[in-house]
Amino acid sequence: MSPPKYSRLELERRWLVPLDLVQHLVVDRTRWLEDRYIHGTHLRLRVVREEGLAPVFKLGKKYPFEAEQGQPTVSVYLSEVEHAALAQLPAQTVRKQRHTVAGGALDVYVHPHLDFAIYEMEFNHPSQARHCAAPAFAGREVTGLAEFSGHALAHSTAP
Numbered sequence: 001m002s003p004p005k006y007s008r009l010e011l012e013r014r015w016l017v018p019l020d021l022v023q024h025l026v027v028d029r030t031r032w033l034e035d036r037y038i039h040g041t042h043l044r045l046r047v048v049r050e051e052g053l054a055p056v057f058k059l060g061k062k063y064p065f066e067a068e069q070g071q072p073t074v075s076v077y078l079s080e081v082e083h084a085a086l087a088q089l090p091a092q093t094v095r096k097q098r099h100t101v102a103g104g105a106l107d108v109y110v111h112p113h114l115d116f117a118i119y120e121m122e123f124n125h126p127s128q129a130r131h132c133a134a135p136a137f138a139g140r141e142v143t144g145l146a147e148f149s150g151h152a153l154a155h156s157t158a159p
Contacts, residue, residue, distance in 0.1 A: 003072040004063060010122065011070035011129050014148065015138035017117040022099075022108060025137060029100040033107075036091035037154045044150065045086050048098075057083035062149075070126070092154040102135050109153065118148065 003009060029050075036045040042063075048056040057080060063072040078086070095111040104121035119138055123129040134141065142148040 004074070007063065007072035007074045009070040010062070010073045011124070011126060012120050012122045013129055013132060013134075013141065013143045014118055014120040015134055016140045016142055016148075017106060017119045017137055018139060019108070019115060019117060021137050022106065022117055025099070025101045025106065027099040027101055027106075031098045033094075033096050033098050035094045035096075035150055035154065036087060036089075037094070037151050038086075039090045039092070042151065045083065045089075045091065047083060055080070059086060062151075070129075094150060094154045102137075104135070112153070114153065118142070 032049045034047050034049075037043075038045060042061050044060045044062070046056075046058045046060060048058075057078040058075050059078055060073060060075040093111065094109065097108045097110065099106040099108065101119070104119055106117050106119045108117045116139075119135065121129075121132060123132065146152055
């Protein structure tokens, strides 16, 4: 299947990280994300906050994951007013801290609270993803597993 028009391919790998290891990692940057997964859709309303910067508001959609091909995604940047209007829709909310660590992103879930963090790395080409070794602190790989998607984690407790 070809990617939907105007989408970009997100090519990433994801691993579980035990929470007790998080405090020992060197963090380059921290952002606070709130994701609202709108009921009955595959749409995600996001606000990203970082100390000293204006918040960033986005509406996104991820299409089905295809192993070597990655995952087609689309994002639309919104104004705060547009975000507030869409935030009225019924949704499941996730709040997490996103730390930039070791060339990737480490998500520590605040709500719902999970007993693990998720580390992800993005790539420009499938061969880069294929040949990337997991970082030493990473546990089980969960790339492409639906039960570890943001949408699934928002709708349940830890899988």
